[in-house]
Amino acid sequence: MAHLLRGKQVGIQRDFSAGLDPRLFDIDEVVRYGINSQISALAYDPVQSLLAVGTNESQFGGGQLYVFGQSRVSVVLPLPRKSSVKLIQFVADKLICLDSKHEVSVFSLETTRILSTYTPPGAVTALLTDPTLDFALIGLQNGEIVAYDLDRSSPAPLRIPNLWRQQYPKSRLTSVVTLAFHPRDIGSLLIGYSEGAVIYSFKVDKPTKFFQYELPPGAPGGDTDPTAINIRRYPRLTQAVWHPTGTFVLTGHEDSSLVVWDPRDGRRILARTIQATTVDEPRNVAASRGATPGTFALKCPLFRIAWCSKENPDDTGILIAGGTPTTNVEKGVTFFDLGQTPNYATSSWQILSQHFEKPKRQQTLSTPPNAEVVDFCLIPRRSPHYAGSHDPIAVIALLASGEVLTLSFPSGHAINPVNQLHVSLSSVHPFINRIDLAYVERTRWLGMVENRSKGPPILKGGAEAKRSIMRYANRNILQAAHADGTVRIWDVGHGDEIENQRMLHVDVARAVGRSDNVDITKMSTAGATGELAVGLRTGEVAIFRWGHNQDYGKEVRHIDASEYGLVAIKDRAEPVVKEGLLPLTLFKGQGQVTALKMSDVGFAAAGFQQGSIVVIDLRGPAIIYQAGLDELASQSKRGSFRRGNSQSQAKAEWATCIEFGVMSLDGEEYSSILLFIGTNLGRLTTFKLLPESHGGYSVKYVGLSAMDDRIITIAPIDAELGDPAEATQSAVAGLREGRRVNGVLLVVTVSGVKLFRPPAAKGAHKTFDAVLCDSAAVVRYQAAGYALLGLFGDGTAKTYSIPSLKQIASGNVSHILDVRRFSEAIITPTGDIVGWTGPSEIALLNVWGTGSDLTRSLDKLLNIEALIPPRPTISNVQWMTGTLYVTPADMDALIGGPNRPPSKRMIEQRRAEEEQQRSMKRSATAGPSSGEKEDEGYWAYMQRQMQERTQNLNIMGDSMDKVEENSSNWADDVNKFVSKQKKKAVMGFVGSKLGF
16 A cells, blocks of 8 residues: 555556565676775786786785786686785796785686695795796795795705805894896896895805995995994895896895896996995985985885896896985886997996996886885786896886886886776776766667777787677666876676777866866766766866867867857867767866766756856757856745755755756646756755757756755656656657656655655655665666665665555675765666775676676686797807706706606696607608598508508518618628728738838
């Protein structure tokens, strides 16, 4: 009876939720996008063209590994126990991870599952792998180095003691800081201890060189601390890397000094910082001034150093993260372009020193102001060798905030991640501030493919798993507003095959004409036309429309042109975009944009924090209505406000929700385009959009209705069918034919829901018990009916019947979504919920599911046909001069011991070689045609094999007979020759005696 009573109050004669059973309500977690926590590590594999990202443990979950490939290829690898990722490295078909609990985990790229875990005998401070080795070298806090067999999943017998302690017994506790193989001689290992560096030779099983950075009294060093400049100092080591050819060694220290060494004799070539040179020589130097008088500026630590090279390994440069004064606003990444390395054998000591003292070019790869780069990952073109620094085309910088930034190398230009990196990485490139969702027609979205100039793709590996295709469903198109003033638009999907996987990029900062203070607060996209409206905190509303850029490839100057209260911004389109969402017009309002709606029929409406509203007709475009909410309240003559609301009239009022609809108002016999605006004080204002004789539209105020609290959702409903009575193109076209829509409004506030026929406020009402509603929408389950779905402060999702407003079912989602951000969640007409799970991760849920959790990704990562290139070797001159070269195969025996059986990779390689030899022999052997072979039976096959075997034996027999005959002839010839020589010798002797 409840639904009959409430329905009759508003003229609804049917139960639109009659086919919805509580058993249909069960929440599925469909898919997740983004990064669950702060990024802590990066790694790139140029052979497989994959990027791995590791995260820290946080309140939103434990650390995880994300592996991204081309397009939407993505696999999430959880750690075996809750911890943070410290370091990740690709090794052939494996991914190695070191976590904060000093545990080494090995994952398979082929099966995307964990293979083994290993807890070394001590705290791990360094990890080293090589694409050609099946071992991982692990540096410990006590200075020792142990090895782990990745192939056998067991510790290896190799153990290198603390070499620094052996050389300097009185030194303090020294831990291993870095490990690096010689780029061309894998038998030489560079070990960075906290006190200095050591070169260890596997060939002779002992250290060959020691490097210790010493600053005499008066030498400024890196930090130029005036209190310590007159004492002898030994700055602790933080980095140690090889020259790409192994000609030099570079060490970085805690005072930001960069020291170049000669690995042959251990001499120091040069000590410098990013700003100064020869800092190891005593001299008078002024300290860097601090932010206030009488202070000096410290330098940032050297977070990461990479010695890069071009295609020619002797053409090098040094990339440095950190080492700049802390007072610098723009820190960036420093690059020393050293150019061609001088010939070591023919160059003097002065030439070598000047090579590093005066680089060919020094530049800073710019980052956003006050953004500190704490790590970076180079993107080589092909080779995984040279410590991953050979011929890079880009660098992905990790900022202290957890964001990432992609820069071209070595120019340092910012690379747009759109359609270059996975959409999940775009959530931290930079962070997403706001999201919105549009329900876009499938055919419309398939045609929205942006044509933008871009460089070569960064990620090309992996293959997506096959999924079902929903050809007749509209698409869930997400709009994500980023901190840099851009909006990226992409298809979230329904857990199905995404046909158009491309991402759209909209530069709002460029459209409004400034690069700072561009904080996007609201977005709205028209599902039928694809037009986009963006509202800012500073009051601007920018509108974008799909089209071709007439100024493609040209940077044109903006010309201020205002017409009908709007600013034309077509000339602010990005020059690199040939076709896409281009800026159309700009409106400058008062205060923050608090509500925004882009309709499917060419109208846009916006509300501002100062209490004003504006309606824009995009046919001009032109402003067709502008007013203040306080003015509308004074115009209201209905006197529908309750006595308890008399005090609220003095409070500030602004729009919180806007919706367009097509329906008949109470007491009218025809339908119109209606505009509904809800406010924070619970007032609902109704407007009517009427056509004019000149072809435009005017806006007429109709009335005001009062609710009990802040309005969060306005849903026009067809009172006869239950379908949405929204302002669609077909509904507006039906107005010309006199079609009438008998509609009602379902208005949801944070404390209740009301169903009534506008503009009157009389109708059915329900108050939510003890909890507040943060987000709500009317949803449909196939042909079973409609229901009201809401997210509530107790962490539940609840459905209510229409029109009885009786609860149908309830489910808990607090274990998936962040309850504190329920107000930012979006509910789609099909029952999908898109909400935040953490600061930079969103999840897609569906309430009409089976209660299933998030399934493992079935995407493929490993391409078995992608082969690792051979490791670089020593030069011919080095080999000819007697340099003992150790191959990776020799290293297997040196590290794994003499009794270690062949690894799985070696066995597979041997099998492949044998199979190749057999196939070559089969192809070379003459035999019947393929058609005859297919028709022959088993006994015919055996007979043919016996015949071939007999022929081969006969051939072998003939060959042996010929060998015997040739050998006999050769022996006879030798005997004749010997006899002849003997005869000559005797006759010569006799002749000499006889005097002949």
